Amino acid sequence: MKMSFVCPGCSCLCDDIEIVDGKILHACRRGEEIFGKYKENRAKPMVKGKEVDVDSAIEEATEALKDSENIAIYGMDTTTVEAQQHGIELAEKLNAYIDDNSSFCLGEFVEAILRKELPTTTLEDVRDRAYVMVYWGANPFHSLSRHMSRYSYYPRGAKRPRGYEEDRFLVVVDVRRSETSKLAKKNAMFIQVSDDDELVDSFFKVVDGKAAKYAKEAGIILNGMKKSDLNVIFGGLGLKYGLKDLGKFVEMVKKLNEVAPVYFIPAGFHGNMRGFNETLFEKVGYVNKYSFRDGKSGGEFAFTELLKNEKIDTALIVGTDPVYSLPFEVSSKLGKIKTIVVDPRMSFTARIADVVIPSAVSGVEAGGTMVRSDGVRVKLEPLEEREVNDVYILNKIKEGL
Amino acid sequence: MMRFSKFLKVEADIVVARYALVMDETKSKTEPVIFLHPEFAKRSGVKESDVVEVEANGRVVKLKVKLSESAPESGGIIPNGIYASYLTNFDGFKKFKASIEVSEGEPTSVDGIIGQLKT
Amino acid sequence: MALNPMDIYKLLPKTNCKKCGEATCMSFAFKLLNRERRLEECIPLYEDKKYERQRKKLEEMLKPLEEATETGLIVDESLCTGCGNCVVVCPVHVEKDPKGAAVGKGITIDDPILRVEDGAVKVINMQACRRYGKNRVLCVVCRENCPTDAIRFLEG
Numbered sequence: 001m002k003m004s005f006v007c008p009g010c011s012c013l014c015d016d017i018e019i020v021d022g023k024i025l026h027a028c029r030r031g032e033e034i035f036g037k038y039k040e041n042r043a044k045p046m047v048k049g050k051e052v053d054v055d056s057a058i059e060e061a062t063e064a065l066k067d068s069e070n071i072a073i074y075g076m077d078t079t080t081v082e083a084q085q086h087g088i089e090l091a092e093k094l095n096a097y098i099d100d101n102s103s104f105c106l107g108e109f110v111e112a113i114l115r116k117e118l119p120t121t122t123l124e125d126v127r128d129r130a131y132v133m134v135y136w137g138a139n140p141f142h143s144l145s146r147h148m149s150r151y152s153y154y155p156r157g158a159k160r161p162r163g164y165e166e167d168r169f170l171v172v173v174d175v176r177r178s179e180t181s182k183l184a185k186k187n188a189m190f191i192q193v194s195d196d197d198e199l200v201d202s203f204f205k206v207v208d209g210k211a212a213k214y215a216k217e218a219g220i221i222l223n224g225m226k227k228s229d230l231n232v233i234f235g236g237l238g239l240k241y242g243l244k245d246l247g248k249f250v251e252m253v254k255k256l257n258e259v260a261p262v263y264f265i266p267a268g269f270h271g272n273m274r275g276f277n278e279t280l281f282e283k284v285g286y287v288n289k290y291s292f293r294d295g296k297s298g299g300e301f302a303f304t305e306l307l308k309n310e311k312i313d314t315a316l317i318v319g320t321d322p323v324y325s326l327p328f329e330v331s332s333k334l335g336k337i338k339t340i341v342v343d344p345r346m347s348f349t350a351r352i353a354d355v356v357i358p359s360a361v362s363g364v365e366a367g368g369t370m371v372r373s374d375g376v377r378v379k380l381e382p383l384e385e386r387e388v389n390d391v392y393i394l395n396k397i398k399e400g401l
Numbered sequence: 402m403m404r405f406s407k408f409l410k411v412e413a414d415i416v417v418a419r420y421a422l423v424m425d426e427t428k429s430k431t432e433p434v435i436f437l438h439p440e441f442a443k444r445s446g447v448k449e450s451d452v453v454e455v456e457a458n459g460r461v462v463k464l465k466v467k468l469s470e471s472a473p474e475s476g477g478i479i480p481n482g483i484y485a486s487y488l489t490n491f492d493g494f495k496k497f498k499a500s501i502e503v504s505e506g507e508p509t510s511v512d513g514i515i516g517q518l519k520t
Numbered sequence: 521m522a523l524n525p526m527d528i529y530k531l532l533p534k535t536n537c538k539k540c541g542e543a544t545c546m547s548f549a550f551k552l553l554n555r556e557r558r559l560e561e562c563i564p565l566y567e568d569k570k571y572e573r574q575r576k577k578l579e580e581m582l583k584p585l586e587e588a589t590e591t592g593l594i595v596d597e598s599l600c601t602g603c604g605n606c607v608v609v610c611p612v613h614v615e616k617d618p619k620g621a622a623v624g625k626g627i628t629i630d631d632p633i634l635r636v637e638d639g640a641v642k643v644i645n646m647q648a649c650r651r652y653g654k655n656r657v658l659c660v661v662c663r664e665n666c667p668t669d670a671i672r673f674l675e676g
């Protein structure tokens with residue numbers, strides 16, 4: 001029996017990774033980095049730049065949290081649902097703010113899905129049944145490398161036995177000629193937009209038979225959609241930042257559904273970002289930027305806003321790297337507050353943190369559950385167990401309070 | 402040196418995007434690179450593997466030039482990561498305007514940026 | 521450089537001696553191009569000193585073809601993200617691996633043409649490629665679905 005692993009590298013959570021004779025099979029380049037290099041650049045337990053033992057680092061973090069008035073817990077998009085639950089409980093206990101990358105990524109799309117405003121489906125159904133598939137503001141070739149070969153355009157599905165050759169219609173919408181747009185050849189269309197809202201508007205008008213800027217394109221797409229019992233829009237960051245108003249997009253999907261079945265799946269990135277959204281949603285009814293003190297979610301509680309407006313004195317950052325990924329005007333504020341980093345790696349943020357607690361790489365050294373971009377839950381079995389993982393650390397801090 | 406005298410600061414549209422070929426999952430480094438559209442580079446007198454100064458929002462980084470057809474025709478792509486983050490503001494997080502000019506010397510080091518964060 | 525059988529024929533002994541097992545030098549030339557015959561099988565070309573200059577020319581001429589026989593398909597790993605498009609679209613894989621590559625999963629057969637290993641595609645078994653051997657066809661499916669030209673073919 002060959003053993004296969006789940007790759008935690010992105011929200012595709014590919015479950016077919018094999019390791020044979022030291023070779024990592026089927027994982028894309030990002031997945032290979034995770035399985036092949038997980039021993040590199042590991043974090044060391046540190047307090048104020050000095051190396052200590054893990055327990056002292058956890059203790060130091062606990063004390064710092066006890067002493068703080070305004071705390072934000074941030075990240076957890078690459079850890080397991082089980083660890084996320086601990087993180088959320090910890091935030092509750094501390095009366096803290098909690099947020100993750102999804103607040104400037106695809107969180108609002110996931111929220112619309114969980115509130116049942118956007119109809120959704122699974123990637124298996126896409127593979128087996130989808131005809132029209134629209135990648136809107138997403139370039140999966142780089143962000144979700146195996147998305148198209150694993151789940152959407154290329155595989156043969158139960159009701160789509162000829163795959164991309166005849167049984168699919170690919171639409172790519174982007175502001176630039178992305179790699180993915182180059183794959184839109186036969187049975188396909190590339191729409192180079194300068195303003196995404198104009199295309200949204202065109203779909204509205206075409207359903208009503210009116211003239212519009214992209215009437216021709218929208219008309220062809222709509223006719224294709226009518227032929228199938230399942231069509232899908234994959235929305236990426238380009239869509240999120242291209243839209244002035246998410247509400248209008250949601251209305252557009254509803255409008256399309258008057259004439260053809262169209263579903264939405266976020267083409268988001270981090271391995272378990274959707275898991276964070278769902279776990280928080282189950283607990284408090286919101287997907288991100290939540291304040292336990294105020295009992296609600298709001299733009300002002302986004303980690304970036306809290307930092308910018310100097311609303312917090314301590315940040316507990318788990319498995320994400322804001323110095324790497326957030327604008328300088330935001331990340332530069334991290335130097336002014338107390339930062340505690342829980343991460344398997346000596347990340348950029350760890351290099352400026354007051355306390356660093358080294359953890360396990362989820363999916364490689366710690367098992368658990370993650371949620372794929374379409375909401376399907378996937379169980380991860382580790383290659384090897386590492387005792388000090390996110391669950392252990394967050395739980396220990398919680399108990400120490 | 403002829404090239405420098407001819408060279409002007411040019412305005413460029415920058416897209417920030419994931420770029421699987423230069424990523425680093427171990428979080429130890431990022432490649433200081435900007436992918437310019439070949440046409441844009443030609444118009445602007447920039448060649449592959451030149452070092453350019455990219456300025457946006459009052460901050461400057463030096464990056465090495467690579468050419469890519471998938472870059473926007475009026476500028477380039479900076480891969481997600483510390484260099485892009487350093488230049489952006491929150492309201493132009495994934496797409497912003499920058500000025501580009503050919504420069505000399507080495508690309509900006511990660512430590513140089515991190516150094517500015519520590520207070 | 522595109523090779524054609526006429527250019528090859530001109531440099532052969534043109535005696536139709538049949539030692540290679542072909543009826544004519546012309547048909548030997550065709551088979552050389554199709555990679556069904558190797559130049560060494562033309563015995564006079566190697567035994568008779570007077571053909572030496574022609575032989576050397578032919579060897580030079582056929583070199584790209586020889587390399588192509590082994591690795592007709594070239595992968596530039598620095599451009600490959602391991603997206604798997606090429607593995608999943610290959611018609612040979614679709615036929616031989618209906619439960620694996622055909623439905624998008626990592627290929628399950630032991631001797632696939634292509635397989636993603638350590639984050640980039642590797643050529644495992646060129647012989648199974650439709651561009652190889654006797655009934656070869658000019659398949660370009662894998663190359664066409666690679667958005668970065670990480671896959672190329674020696675002869676177009």
Ligand code: SF4
Binds near residue numbers: 027
């Ligand atoms: S596509 Fe995502 S989940 Fe699949 S192997 Fe690549 S990084 Fe891992």
Ligand code: SF4
Binds near residue numbers: 532534535545564565
């Ligand atoms: S052995 Fe050489 S010379 Fe003789 S028929 Fe074949 S190709 Fe011609």
Ligand code: SF4
Binds near residue numbers: 609613659661
């Ligand atoms: S050329 Fe055709 S048969 Fe050969 S590997 Fe590519 S897709 Fe498969």
Ligand code: SF4
Binds near residue numbers: 669
């Ligand atoms: S060669 Fe091209 S299509 Fe094949 S895995 Fe690499 S990038 Fe993808």
